[in-house]
Amino acid sequence: MGTISYGKLVIIGAGNVGSAILNSVLRMNILDDIVVVNRNQKKALGEVLDASHTTAFAYSANANIRVGGYEECADAQIIVITAGPSITPGNSRDRMVLLEKNVDVMNNIMEQITRYTKDAIIIVVSNPLDILTYIAQKKFDYPANKIFGTGTLLDTARFNKMLGDLCGVDAKNVTGFVLGEHGSTSFIPWNTVNIVGVPFDEFEKQFELKEKLDKEKLLHDTKVIGLDIVELKGYTSSGVALSACRLIGSIVRNEKSVVPVSTVVSGQYGMNGVAMSLPCVISKNGIDRILEVPLDEEGKRDLEKCYHYLKSTIESVYTE
Structure with a gap:
C-alpha cells in the first residue's frame, strides 16, 4: 500500500x-x-x-x-x-x-x-x-x-518475578515461559524453566530454599494475580503497558528478542486453527520465527488441553 x-x-x-x-x-x-x-x-x-x-x-x-x-x-x-x-x-x-x-x-x-x-x-x-x-x-x-x-508476555513477567523473588535473584535472570492462552488454560513447560542454566528441579539446592517450590501454586498465582489486581484497583495498566512497550522496542530497534506472544499457529506442534502464545523472535519485520521449545509429557498434555479449549471457543464465534 x-x-x-x-x-x-x-x-x-x-x-x-x-x-x-x-x-x-x-x-x-x-x-x-x-x-x-x-x-x-x-x-x-x-x-x-x-x-x-x-x-x-x-x-x-x-x-x-x-x-x-x-x-x-x-x-x-x-x-x-x-x-x-x-x-x-x-x-x-x-x-x-x-x-x-x-x-x-x-x-x-x-x-x-x-x-x-x-x-x-x-x-x-x-x-x-x-x-x-x-x-x-x-x-x-x-x-x-x-x-x-501481547499474549502471555505479561504472565511470563509475573511468573519470572515471583520465581526470582523466591530464589533471591533478579527476575531478569529467570528464563521461564508461560505459554498457551492468555487466560485459564495457560501453562508453564517446567522442563524449560532455568536460572542461568540451573534447571528448575535444582533450585531448592542451588538457592538453599527453606521450602520446596510448589509448581501448582506458582501456576495458579501467575494466572490469578492479574485478576486480583482488577479486584483491588479496578483495572490493570502498568504491566500490560510495559508488555506492549517491550514489543514496540523489539520492533523499532530490530532486537530479535525471544518473547512469548499470541500468534496464529501454522503447524507448530501439529496445530492449526488457533492463536496462542509461543516463544517468537520479534524484529522490525514482526515475527521472524516461531520457536517450538521441547516439551515433556506434562507440557504436551497442557498444550493439547489449551489448544482444544481455544479451538472450540473460536469455532463458537467465527466460521471460516
Missing part, C-alpha cells in the same frame, strides 16, 4: 491501558510520532495534552503526540489495539465474558485499519486476546507475521 513512516505509532483506544502505553512508550524515547485514535475524542485529547507536556522535561524525547483518525494508520509502522471493554471488578475472573462484544469491536477496527494498510505491525492488547488475534488475522487476511497479541 503506502510507504511506512518509521517511528510512527498509532494507539487505538485511550482508556486505562491505551493511556498507560502512551506514557510508557514516551519514557522509552524511541518514537517520534504518536497518534491516539479513540471514539471519545475529548478523552483522547485530554490524554494527548497531558502526555505532551512531559516532552518539555529533559528525560523525554520531543515526540509529536496528537489525536487522529484511522487514516493515520496508512503510514504507521506500528498499531496497538487496546479498544473495547475490559474486565471489571465483579466480572474479572474470566476474560471470556468480553467475547462477543469485543469480537464486534475488533471487526470494526480491522475494517478501518485494512482500508489504509496491511503493512503496519499490529499488536493486539484487547481481551480475550487469543480469539481476537485469530479473527483479526484470518478474517482480514492480514500478514500473519505482522499481527500478534
Whole structure:
C-alpha cells in the first residue's frame, strides 16, 4: 500500500491501558510520532495534552503526540489495539465474558485499519486476546507475521518475578515461559524453566530454599494475580503497558528478542486453527520465527488441553 513512516505509532483506544502505553512508550524515547485514535475524542485529547507536556522535561524525547483518525494508520509502522471493554471488578475472573462484544469491536477496527494498510505491525492488547488475534488475522487476511497479541508476555513477567523473588535473584535472570492462552488454560513447560542454566528441579539446592517450590501454586498465582489486581484497583495498566512497550522496542530497534506472544499457529506442534502464545523472535519485520521449545509429557498434555479449549471457543464465534 503506502510507504511506512518509521517511528510512527498509532494507539487505538485511550482508556486505562491505551493511556498507560502512551506514557510508557514516551519514557522509552524511541518514537517520534504518536497518534491516539479513540471514539471519545475529548478523552483522547485530554490524554494527548497531558502526555505532551512531559516532552518539555529533559528525560523525554520531543515526540509529536496528537489525536487522529484511522487514516493515520496508512503510514504507521506500528498499531496497538487496546479498544473495547475490559474486565471489571465483579466480572474479572474470566476474560471470556468480553467475547462477543469485543469480537464486534475488533471487526470494526480491522475494517478501518485494512482500508489504509496491511503493512503496519499490529499488536493486539484487547481481551480475550487469543480469539481476537485469530479473527483479526484470518478474517482480514492480514500478514500473519505482522499481527500478534501481547499474549502471555505479561504472565511470563509475573511468573519470572515471583520465581526470582523466591530464589533471591533478579527476575531478569529467570528464563521461564508461560505459554498457551492468555487466560485459564495457560501453562508453564517446567522442563524449560532455568536460572542461568540451573534447571528448575535444582533450585531448592542451588538457592538453599527453606521450602520446596510448589509448581501448582506458582501456576495458579501467575494466572490469578492479574485478576486480583482488577479486584483491588479496578483495572490493570502498568504491566500490560510495559508488555506492549517491550514489543514496540523489539520492533523499532530490530532486537530479535525471544518473547512469548499470541500468534496464529501454522503447524507448530501439529496445530492449526488457533492463536496462542509461543516463544517468537520479534524484529522490525514482526515475527521472524516461531520457536517450538521441547516439551515433556506434562507440557504436551497442557498444550493439547489449551489448544482444544481455544479451538472450540473460536469455532463458537467465527466460521471460516
